[in-house]
Amino acid sequence: MWSDEESRILAECWMRATLNPDIGNSQSHSSFWGTVRQDYNSKVREQRRMDQISDKWTKMANDIMLFVALYERLVNHWLSGANDNDIMVSVKKAFREQQKKVFVYEDAWRVVRECPPISSV
Template sequence: MASYSPGFVSLLTSQTGEFSTPGFVNLSGSESIDLESPDLPAFSSQSSEASTVKERKKWSPKENVILISAWLNTNKDPIVGNEQKLGTFWSRIQNYYNSSVQHVGLDTRELGQCKQRWGRLNNLVCKFCGCYDAALRDQSSGENDNDVMKKALDMFFNDHGCKFTLEHAWRELRHDKKWASA
């Protein structure tokens, strides 16, 4: 336990100043602020000017498919292969994504946005692949692909507590070696 010198504690408790809270010292030297006033001063992180934070744009299924295509083509490039740095790899994906012919009429995305979205896509699709494989192994005689898919979606919901909404992404990735059924 920390022990305080009696002089320090008595100094704090003796200086109530214009505040009603005992022990509070106004180090800024400014006057008190009326919290009921509509003219509260802005903090340094607040600004009356327009905010520089960009509005969040949701990813559409079409954008997801373009990103998947960009990742697969960049990742499987036989000329460059794995001889590229992380920043170079993601800048190539960003350039591929933004210059895609399917991308016409869509907003451009920054490198960080592509990387973050890919991380989420990859994570959820990998989890769903596990559920789909379990449903496939559990397939009974007479069950078709739709039954297996329904069972896999139910497993995903039970395991992760949310619906799997990236079926379009899974359909793009499921035949690739990384996501293929065993």
């Protein structure tokens, strides 16, 4: 089981590896995820294997991409006077209705929302 904090840390590690021009995602799958794993494990008590980390990111990235699409759609069509909280409530509701589950990666989404398009590498 992954905590919200562990998911946020994973998003931070993924983003650092993705945006680092010396690492980037132009390397092999195992090399990229080895870098993310090393960074992640240096920041948490419960050490994770590379497959656990990449599998978790794949699941997170899918939900985050869906959330981003909903967020962008609603932000672009929102009435003036709406605040960030109003938008988030609506996006979470739309996600829950479409996916039949609650969006649980808000902290990770906040980390990667300004990043280039998400991929699972």
